[in-house]
Amino acid sequence: MTRSALRSASIPVAPAGVDSAALIEGRRVLRMEAEAIEALAESLDQAFVDVIERLASVQGRVVVTGMGKSGHIGRKIAATLASTGTPAMFVHPAEASHGDLGMIAAQDAVLALSNSGETPELADLVAYTRRFNILLVAITRVPESTLGKAADLVLRLPDRPEACALGLAPTTSTTATLALGDALAVALLQERGFTPADFRIFHPGGKLGSRLIRVEQLMHQGSDLPIVRPDAKVADALMVISAKRLGCTGVVDDAGRLVGVVTDGDIRRRMTPDIFGMPVEAIMTTDPRQVGPGTLAAEALAVMNGSERPFTALFVVDAGRPVGVVHVHDCLRAGVA
Incomplete structure (x- = not known):
């Protein structure tokens, strides 16, 4: 028997009609995250409307911040906001403590992401917004957390377990945060009366740009x-x-x-x-x-x-x-x- 045949023979194959463990696990994760987004949609209330009204009236930029996986999600949210008519940027909270606070002006708003609401790296940035009366919007699972209590407005994430089998890796929470960021961007787009012509200005390249040529x-x-x-x-x-x-x-x-x-x-x-x-x-x-x-x-x-x-x-x-x-x-x- 050849080496490749030996290797192939050593790999267990699920019987026909029987789902593999990986497939079962993948479906479980996706269903958990889908259920979290559905719960988030059902829980949106007047607080979401208040956030849209306040962010739409901001004269400066929406500064998105978050640490770790929340930071990665925050970068995407900032990019989506900027591309749909809401000037936005991402500021890393640790770098903010070492000079990048100067990027945040009095006419800006800060959108802070933290599932627990107790991310220590956010402390200096939160204090800065309180000192200079800068609008602070928190997205967190715990409104009673340090971040939630400090914020002017809070958007609450659903209290759902992470999809990770250990219940530790940010999965469900980051998916819900990303979806909520999309909801904010699209609602602000409509609030501002953003048109296809405006979209074309920010998306001149690629397939999307070509679809918006007049x-x-x-x-x-x-x-x-x-x-x-x-x-x-x-x-x-x-x-x-x-x-x-x-x-x-x-x-x-x-x-x-x-x-x-x-x-x-x-x-x-x-x-x-x-x-x-x-x-x-x-x-x-x-x-x-x-x-x-x-x-x-x-x-x-x-x-x-x-x-x-x-x-x-x-x-x-x-x-x-x-x-x-x-x-x-x-x-x-x-x-x-």
Whole structure:
């Protein structure tokens, strides 16, 4: 028998249909943490509303702090707050005692995380907020703790055991804290009236950034805009379509309003010996699909793909007048899909 076969033979395999111990344990942990989040959701009360109102009125930043695993969760909460319209940063409590307290200003608020509420490293930072009357919000399982008593507002974590088999490793508590941080960030987002355009400012990169691009950032405009009059000959329209290389031309009236669109496909489908001498109004699509300059490129792409016969270019119109054309290839090159 080979070495690999010997190694394989020494590994116990659960019988078919029987869950392994690891699978059972994994499911147990996830269910415990899910139950803790459900308990947290049920326990939210006026204190949560009060925290949202106070944090929304803060003129400075929300300074998140926590030690150990709470610190790791705090960094993520600070990042989520900052990316959703609430200026925020993380300050390590131990570093705060050695000069980083200077990062916290009078107009800021402090969000302190501690499951027990008795984290000694938070002492100097808490004292600093009390000395300079800085808003202190605590997230803790024990409102009667040192941190809970010192805080202006307290958000209580559910009193649930840790999912660790020893009941010691921060698991359930950190998951609940993270979920509560997300709830704060999203509620503050709504409170501030944060829009997709605002989101785009903070998320210019990656897939998320591409989904928030607007058609005015991609559209062909100015001298690249294919336009003809209703009485122009189809032959002239074909010349414009060929020159602009967008597969279509808009048709505008005397006031410059978009009244129709002619595509190269329209010409091919109606090909007759006299087609090129006909006026474009005879073959144009009236009341064409169109979008405004502020439309998300993803929405424009959905319009192009959403009809019975998908098309590849869409006119961008402002006050009835064409200001640009966005092509499906422009969207794809920008990563919009």
